[in-house]
Amino acid sequence: ISKHAVNKKGHLLLGGIDSIELAKTYGTPLFVYDLSLIRERARAFINTFKEQNVQAQVAYASKAFSSVAMYQVMNQENLSLDVVSAGELYTALKAGYPVERIHFHGNNKSKSELLLALEHNIGCIVVDNFYEIELLKELTTELNQKVNILLRVTPGVEAHTHDYITTGQQDSKFGFDLLNGQADRAFQEVYQDENIQLLGLHCHIGSQIFETVGFKVAAEKLIKKMIAWYNEFTFQCTVLNLGGGFGIKYTDEDTPLEPSVYVKEMVIVVKNLVANTDFAMPEIWIEPGRSLVGDAGTSLYTIGAEKEIPNVRNYLAVDGGMSDNIRPALYGALYDAVIANKIDEKIEKEYTIAGKCCESGDKLIDHISLPKAEAGDILAMFCTGAYGYAMASNYNRLTRPAVVFVEHANHQLAVKRETLEDIVHLDLPLTMEKE
Numbered sequence: 001i002s003k004h005a006v007n008k009k010g011h012l013l014l015g016g017i018d019s020i021e022l023a024k025t026y027g028t029p030l031f032v033y034d035l036s037l038i039r040e041r042a043r044a045f046i047n048t049f050k051e052q053n054v055q056a057q058v059a060y061a062s063k064a065f066s067s068v069a070m071y072q073v074m075n076q077e078n079l080s081l082d083v084v085s086a087g088e089l090y091t092a093l094k095a096g097y098p099v100e101r102i103h104f105h106g107n108n109k110s111k112s113e114l115l116l117a118l119e120h121n122i123g124c125i126v127v128d129n130f131y132e133i134e135l136l137k138e139l140t141t142e143l144n145q146k147v148n149i150l151l152r153v154t155p156g157v158e159a160h161t162h163d164y165i166t167t168g169q170q171d172s173k174f175g176f177d178l179l180n181g182q183a184d185r186a187f188q189e190v191y192q193d194e195n196i197q198l199l200g201l202h203c204h205i206g207s208q209i210f211e212t213v214g215f216k217v218a219a220e221k222l223i224k225k226m227i228a229w230y231n232e233f234t235f236q237c238t239v240l241n242l243g244g245g246f247g248i249k250y251t252d253e254d255t256p257l258e259p260s261v262y263v264k265e266m267v268i269v270v271k272n273l274v275a276n277t278d279f280a281m282p283e284i285w286i287e288p289g290r291s292l293v294g295d296a297g298t299s300l301y302t303i304g305a306e307k308e309i310p311n312v313r314n315y316l317a318v319d320g321g322m323s324d325n326i327r328p329a330l331y332g333a334l335y336d337a338v339i340a341n342k343i344d345e346k347i348e349k350e351y352t353i354a355g356k357c358c359e360s361g362d363k364l365i366d367h368i369s370l371p372k373a374e375a376g377d378i379l380a381m382f383c384t385g386a387y388g389y390a391m392a393s394n395y396n397r398l399t400r401p402a403v404v405f406v407e408h409a410n411h412q413l414a415v416k417r418e419t420l421e422d423i424v425h426l427d428l429p430l431t432m433e434k435e
């Protein structure tokens with residue numbers, strides 16, 4: 001019995017819709033997002049904070065997948081929004097995102113990006129470094145404008161999936177080091193500034209994390225720093241942002257916890273450390289990306305050429321590849337897939353799923369057992385909703401896929417497929433004479 005939703009034809013269902021019909025209607029490669037899963041994840045985060053009786057903001061880390069319609073979904077769910085560039089900010093403004101719930105990240109924000117953020121009075125800038133403090137002082141003075149900030153700190157906790165490590169000094173391009181006095185110096189530079197209003201601290205310890213311990217250690221380090229500043233300078237930080245990074249299940253080897261578990265455990269650490277002090281419980285903010293949209297996304301590809309290498313492997317090529325999902329090539333990321341029109345058929349053959357880019361390393365899945373595949377079959381690759389389309393490129397001048405939203409048996413186009421005309425629309429003809 002298949003663990004996937006299937007109709008009478010033996011076709012995979014996505015959001016209640018026949019995936020083969022979606023492939024026919026919109027073409028392939030196609031990203032399909034099931035909005036109901038995204039809403040479920042968003043509500044789970046929000047409800048966990050409510051149950052814990054803690055003031056909170058849940059911000060969608062939109063680098064995972066950014067588009068006008070996706071921002072509108074996140075706004076419907078009352079999430080805040082983490083943007084990291086003028087491009088993401090501009091997209092958010094186009095989507096009508098309430099500016100007071102936009103948070104602006106980045107380790108090298110340009111003057112024009114900061115100006116755009118100030119012009120639109122966005123909710124919070126997450127300040128990364130001393131140069132940015134300088135720029136912000138200069139700009140807010142010039143414009144005579146106030147701005148809310150968080151200071152991003154590097155807590156010396158790094159987490160990857162199962163392991164976490166604490167280091168005295170972390171080699172990271174992001175944030176002020178908590179342990180060597182940088183964070184204290186940054187605090188000194190801003191906490192009495194007239195225009196810059198320090199809300200609190202931010203950290204982000206990694207991505208695709210399965211265990212809670214790294215988050216708890218980071219939470220403890222940051223809250224202790226905030227309490228220390230309170231005791232020394234009677235300055236009350238009101239926000240503690242603990243970033244994102246909650247893992248998801250790409251394949252059966254992945255063992256993430258329920259997203260709410262991470263939140264609950266961090267909150268308990270903070271509550272315990274704040275108890276019996278005069279320091280007021282801060283708002284807790286988080287920034288999940290992958291855990292909101294990752295498993296809601298499925299990529300549909302049309303299968304084409306097959307190449308058998310006896311006793312080695314069978315390559316099965318699809319009409320996309322590293323140009324729409326670079327994660328396997330870049331990180332060795334693993335994915336699960338099915339033949340969407342053969343869900344009920346018997347598993348018969350081992351394949352390597354190859355992309356169509358001119359690189360031997362363009363393999364989407366190294367080993368997978370599937371029913372016998374034929375040209376024209378549709379491959380559905382799961383859990384591609386985060387950092388798939390977002391990291392897509394026009395390598396080999398491939399056109400980027402379309403993105404479709406499905407929910408309760410409805411569907412709509414959210415991002416159009418690129419056309420060949422789009423491919424050349426920035427190109428200019430040669431005008432210089434040949435010698």
Ligand code: LLP
Pocket residue numbers: 061064082105204206207208243244245246287288289290291327331386387
């Ligand atoms: N907040 C900050 C400051 C971040 O840098 C990130 C991710 C997030 C939140 C969201 O993390 P998430 O909840 O999605 O794990 N391209 C890589 C992932 C890069 C993550 C970068 N920062 C991948 O495809 O695995």
